[in-house]
Amino acid sequence: MADTVSSASVPVMLGARGYPTALEWIARRAEAFVIPLAALIVGMALFSLFIALVGKSPVQLYETMWRGGFGSWFSIQNSLSRAAPLLLAALCVALPARLGLVVIGGEGAIVLGGVAAAAMGVAASGAPAFFVILAMGVAGLAAGGIWIGAVGALRHYRAVNETISSLLMAYIAIALMNHLVEGPLRDPASLNKPSTEPLAEAYRIGNIPGMDVHWGLVVGIIACILSWLLIEKTRWGFAARIAGGNVRAAQVQGLAVGPLIVGFTALAGGFAGLAGMLEVAAVQGSANASLASGYGYTGILVAFLARHNPLAIIPVAFLLGGIDASGGLIQRRMDLPDATVLVLQGMLFVVILFSETFYGRFKAFNPDLWQRDDLLKGPDLLKGPDLLKRIA
Amino acid sequence: MSDRGKKAVGVETIGMTMRFGALTALGDVSIKVPAGSFHALLGENGAGKSTLVKCIMGFYHPTAGDILVDGREVGIASPKDASALGLGMVYQHFTLVPSLTGAENLVISREKVPDIIDWRKERAALAQFMERMPFKLPLDVKVAELAAGEKQKLEIIKQLYLGRSFLVLDEPTSVLSPGEAQEVLGLVRGMTKAGDLTVLMISHKFHEVTAFADDITVLRKGRLTGTGKVSELSHKQMAAMMIGDQPIAALDSRAPVPVGARQILTVKALKAPDRTGLKTINIGELDVKSGEIVGVAGISGNGQKEFLEVLAGQRTRDAGDVLVKGSPYGASRAEARTLNVRFIPEEPLRNACAPRMTVAENIAFRTFDLNEAGKQINWIRMSAIRNYATRLVEQFKVKTASLASPISSLSGGNVQRAVLARELTGEVDLLIVSNPCFGLDFSAVAEIRARIMKARNAGAAVLLMSEDLDELLELSDRIFVMSDGALVYETPIAQASVQTIGEHMAGHH
Amino acid sequence: MTERFMLSRRDLLKTSAAGAAIGLASASFPISRAFAAAVTVGFIYVGPKDDYGYNQAHAEGAATLRAIEGISVVEEENVPETVDVQKTMESMINLDGASLIFPTSFGYFDPHMLAMCAKFPDVQFRHCGGMWNKDKHPMNAGSYFGYIGMGQYLNGVAAGHATKTKKLGFVAAKPIPQVLLNINSFLLGARSVDPAITCQVIFTGEWSLAVKEAEAANALVDQGADVITCHVDSPKVVVETAAGRGAFICGYHANQSLLAPEKYLTGAEWNWAKVYKMFVDDLMAGKPLPNFTRGGLADGFVKMSPLGPAVSEAARAQFDGTLAEMMKGGFSVIKGPLKNNKGDVVATEGQTFVEAAIELESMDYLVEGVVGSTA
Structure with missing residues (x-):
């Protein structure tokens, strides 16, 4: 090939422009930590202004937040308990996002997963606990998976916008849940709060030994790690990233985009359904209207803040769990309304989304910019007349 | 006014x-x-x-x-x-x-x-x-x-x-x-x-x-x-x-198409809706033999894009057959792999790459799910992907800051080189190319044309769609003109005249 | 506020030094109070404190405790019925030193409050809803609730006089027994004025769903109803929407007269201040708290909003008369002969159900004259 195309050798450097590969690796990775962290700090600074504006002390606020969310073993467990359902709820957003889909209706999958698990728990009553809990998990996964998988199928095969359809289907799911727990699945004894029959004590999921946090946290962390492996290390994940990066390129490569979309959305919904199952088995003990408590929507926030990286979901969920946990203390100690925490969440969300525009902008983090200006300063450039003379 | x-x-x-x-x-x-x-x-x-x-x-x-x-x-x-x-x-x-x-x-x-x-x-x-x-x-x-x-x-x-x-x-x-x-x-x-x-x-x-x-x-x-x-x-x-004084790639000299060369691509009575859904594209008969480049000329918007999309499996057809080496071809990954079909769409960054994925990953699109022995694997290995990309980047002279750079940071010519590296490595029986040099600079154009010609000389059947008549005249063995969704004119390169082709492109016949 | 803060901090150091000290070691708040708070009481609300409804009624009750020397009140609003409320209770106990907690939403009881009762046997929990059962539940738990059906009956009396179209409207959340009793009481109150009056009911399906509540109120007015009441968590939307359409209003949960001063006839309000004061007095006096307490108008658990300017003299007379009779005790809203709106007899001639009657707790019908269905 070289003999016919060009004899000039073009040096290819594995590290960016000759810099050591390790330095480049660090620079590229560091960006993903430094920018969100800086955004977090900016967001909190802006929030300080807001707090000062309503006449309260930002110092006291952050001290209270620290104490309420992170400052003691009790507070950390409090934050972790709140983070547990967010892990799975965020995966319901992050996995489709890697395929370029914005699914915001995880709430529906959570609710139906919870109802399916509760129904299974009652139906399988009497069987050994291990099998019942397993069956409940499968029921939750399946219900959520079918629900969000349908959103993916509508998207791919019928070109229905997945954002809108998932949101609308969440409303349908909640209505369906209300119908089921107030009708066919209602425990006649639940007079003023319609619920399914309570789960037998043996089928409840307890706390992690030594902690006041239920096993859902472990399930959520495992799900995040598995999702990361799926996306980064398997051929399905790689194919999904191609399709998410450019669906035309995936089609040209003959990748089965339809099954990929349906598979990933179904898995995402399955995780949300599992979150519903855990709510029933570890917290509520039965399915009722309390299942629709907004975890699906907070999950959207978590996934976006984590930039749809399943591993990053873990610390982000913990952070938001902590903010949520400290919200109570802020109300009680500083006489601020509950909405204060929503303002903080909103500010962080906006600032972090805005920080997206800074990726690739800083030379320190972007090896592609290293030495680029030198290319234009090359000494080989001749003024036109000189060159003409040389050609002649 | x-x-x-x-x-x-x-x-x-x-x-x-x-x-x-x-x-x-x-x-x-x-x-x-x-x-x-x-x-x-x-x-x-x-x-x-x-x-x-x-x-x-x-x-x-x-x-x-x-x-x-x-x-x-x-x-x-x-x-x-x-x-x-x-x-x-x-x-x-x-x-x-x-x-x-x-x-x-x-x-x-x-x-x-x-x-x-x-x-x-x-x-x-x-x-x-x-x-x-x-x-x-x-x-x-x-x-x-x-x-x-x-x-x-x-x-x-x-x-x-x-x-x-x-x-x-x-x-x-x-x-x-x-x-x-x-x-x-x-x-x-x-x-x-x-x-x-x-x-x-x-x-x-x-x-x-x-x-x-x-x-x-x-x-x-x-x-x-x-x-x-x-x-x-x-x-x-x-x-x-x-x-400047950069060397310009020269075309391989054109080896004659051997008599009785094997027919690789056959398209028969193909019908498919166009983008608007109002008109139909209609390809009566097209065949491409091993070792020849068949060019398709036409003004943009006359159905070339739809025809390509059918060949690439992005558009469903209403009727007709697409055969590669005699087997029906539906553009699935498995078919493309067994029949050695490669596809290079126009505007590679828009149609053949995931812009925010790295150069190495983009080069691996065709082979990431295979091991060295060509068997499918479930767990991909980044080190294998990097090594493969290192080799190809060197071989195809892709200028990139690093293999870990997003491919969108490359110039148009280097994106196209990376795509060619991906698609022209290994055995190629059928190569479908669309406007490969659109918007590229001089030296990249020459080099990319040389690569295509080399693939032809190595025995690939090449279907080249281009809006650049000069390019078609330079590379093709036969030229078709596509107008209003149909192939309306065919000429061997020896008899090709710009004027006649131009008239058919404009639909004056 | 600061005072409260420092008091609770001292409590905290006393009660749970080990866990919390880690977090507090760096805190720089002076501990300089001359006296210690005897009692910290925690209140938890499912919605906002200023919802003109269910939560506001509780918050108003809580506010009256603040005036009491030696009582410190901590509150948290918008707490969902999930693990969140468990953690909020725990946090009030661990960080604020609360020794008495009122989780006010119905859904907080099982499993959330019960889990905390088991975990903190020294803390007292009293839940609004009447679900405590001596045989099933621990002794540090308890229930309090009010009978508000007679309040809705009195609403009905005022409405029966105000209506021209003889059609009333009721925006309801879910067809559960408490809500059904309120609907039935409202219509029976109105029928004590004119037996020809009917009441259309619309169920929204959720306790708090502003859009549907507004739609329901509009639909009722469109169908000719000219007096509207409701049973949802926050009547604000219903009151404003209906009054905006020119209908009269009967309030619920709290006093909504500020939202529609001209159109507001009266309202059935909770008077939780009395209940909370009772618990706190017992606690301060060192007496054991009652585990189960319920009461109605006569007991002061429920009160009526002052009658509005649109209430006629005749209405006022009947309203006052009925109220006086109720205060005597033994009044029955549900009494035979009475049919449900499907024509089945639900109470035979001479049969009466006083407000505390256990049969009313499983009510599953709408009485004759109510237009609507429980399913």
Whole structure:
């Protein structure tokens, strides 16, 4: 090939422009930590202004937040308990996002997963606990998976916008849940709060030994790690990233985009359904209207803040769990309304989304910019007349 | 509506410099475009042509340097200032509203449109204006129904109607048939000769420059590398100014197609809906043999894209067969793999790459799920992907800062090299290519054509769709013309004439 | 506020030094109070404190405790019925030193409050809803609730006089027994004025769903109803929408007269201040708290909003008369002969159900004259 195309050798450097590969690796990775962290700090600074504006002390606020969310073993467990359902709820957003889909209706999958698990728990009553809990998990996964998988199928095969359809289907799911727990699945004894029959004590999921946090946290962390492996290390994940990066390129490569979309959305919904199952088995003990408590929507926030990286979901969920946990203390100690925490969440969300525009902008983090200006300063450039003379 | 009494203006830049942070996009460039001249601005992609033009048009504020209009120094702070001075620009792509008529497009493009438009008055004024124009155009037809050449003329007329007397034309013929290009540039040339207009044309095509321009200016890497009268320069000299002393890849000599070469691609009675769903594309019969390049010419929008999408499995067909080596081909990954079919779509960054994934990952798209033995694997190995990419980047001379750079950070030519590296490695029996050199610079074009020719000589059957007739004439063994969704003309390369092909492209037969 | 803060901090150091000290070691708040708070009481609300409804009624009750020397009140609003409320209770106990907690939403009881009762046997929990059962639930838990049906009956009396169209409207959340009793009581109150009056009911399906509540109120007015009441968490939307359409209003949960001063007839309000004061007095006096307490109008658990300007003299007379009779005790809203709106007899001639009657707790019908369905 070289003999016919060009004899000039073009040096290819594995590290960016000759810099050591390790330095480049660090620079590229560091960006993903430094920018969100800086955004977090900016967001909190802006929030300080807001707090000062309503006449309260930002110092006291952050001290209270620290104490309420992170400052003691009790507070950390409090934050972790709140983070547990967010892990799975965020995966319901992050996995489709890697395929370029914005699914915001995880709430529906959570609710139906919870109802399916509760129904299974009652139906399988009497069987050994291990099998019942397993069956409940499968029921939750399946219900959520079918629900969000349908959103993916509508998207791919019928070109229905997945954002809108998932949101609308969440409303349908909640209505369906209300119908089921107030009708066919209602425990006649639940007079003023319609619920399914309570789960037998043996089928409840307890706390992690030594902690006041239920096993859902472990399930959520495992799900995040598995999702990361799926996306980064398997051929399905790689194919999904191609399709998410450019669906035309995936089609040209003959990748089965339809099954990929349906598979990933179904898995995402399955995780949300599992979150519903855990709510029933570890917290509520039965399915009722309390299942629709907004975890699906907070999950959207978590996934976006984590930039749809399943591993990053873990610390982000913990952070938001902590903010949520400290919200109570802020109300009680500083006489601020509950909405204060929503303002903080909103500010962080906006600032972090805005920080997206800074990726690739800083030379320190972007090896592609290293030495680029030198290319234009090359000494080989001749003024036109000189060159003409040389050609002649 | 301003009056067209204005005569052409001349424009001059002195020491234009534009820096974006550390990047110097334009360094100390002085050009002179006298009133009534037709000036060509040449340069490879990224040479600084559009930066210079954007400085003149007020889109950028140059870091240093002055602009003179008719010899007087002017400050151009915004595109508004530029249009007040009579400077206008015609873009590579159309900016007309397709659902409105030509007349409506002209009237609404004015800076001040009255709240209530008195169409009778406007039409009379337009008719008067058109009388003074050398272009004849149906102004009462919706723009969507105009041919590409007519749209381009309307774009130019729009600028004149707005009172502009210095026009920048940004690759004005890239969407036109050869005949249309000749006509439009001829008319513009006539207006400059008459002293009504000054033109600064950005172009890649030497034959257009030679035929129409008075003078050229050449930029390379943000610097002025040459300027002079067209009459005194050869194509070779112009090329040297554009690319410096880089070597240019030469084509493999064309091995003759062996007699009785195996038929690789067969398309029979293919029918599929077009983008609008209103028309059908209809390919009666097409076959491509091993070791030949079959070119498909046509003006964009005549069904080539849909035909390609059917071949690539992105569009369902209504009827007909696509066979590769005798087996039905549906473009699945497994079929492409067993039949050795490769596909290189146009605009590779848009159609063949995931822009934010790394160079290494993009190069691995075809093979990430295989191990060295060619067996499918479930767990991908990044080290294998990196090693594979290292080899290919070296072999295909892809210039990248690093394998971990996002592929979108590469220049167009290097993106195409990376795609070629991916698709031309290993055994290739059928290669389907679409506009492979669109928008690429000189040396990349030569190299990429050489790669395609080499694949042909190695025995691949190549189906080449291109809107660039020069490219087809250079590479093809046979040429088809596609018009209105059908293959309307076929000629072996030996008998091919630009004029006949052009007429079929324009649908005159 | 600061005072409260420092008090609770001292409590905290006393009660749970080990866990919290880590977090507090760096805190720089002075501990300089001359006296210690005897009692910290926690209130938890499912919605906002100023919802003109269910939560506001509780918050108003809580606010009256603040005036009491030695009582410190901590509150948290918008707490969902999930693990969040468990953690909020825990946090109030661990960080604020609360020794008495009122989780006020119905859904907080099982499993959330019960889990905390088991975990903190020294803390007292009292839940609004009447679900405590001596045989099933621990002794540090308890229930309090009010009978508000007679309040809705009195609403009905005022409405029966005000209506011209003889059609009333009721925006309801879910067809559960408490809500059904309120609907039935409202209509029976109105029928004590004119037996020809009917009441259309619309169920929204959720306790708090502003859009549907507004739609329901509009639909009722469109169908000719000219007096509207409701049973949803926050009557604000219903009151404003209906009053905006020119209908009269009967309030619920709290006093909504500020939202529609001209159109507001009266309202059935909770008077939780009395209940909370009772618990706190017992606690301060060192007496054991009652585990189960319920009461109605006569007991002061429920009160009526002052009658509005649109209430006629005749209405006022009947309203006052009925109220006086109720205060005597033994009044029955549900009494035979009475049919449901499907024509089945639900109470035979001479049969009466006083407000505390256990049969009313499983009510599953709408009485004759109510237009609507429980399913």
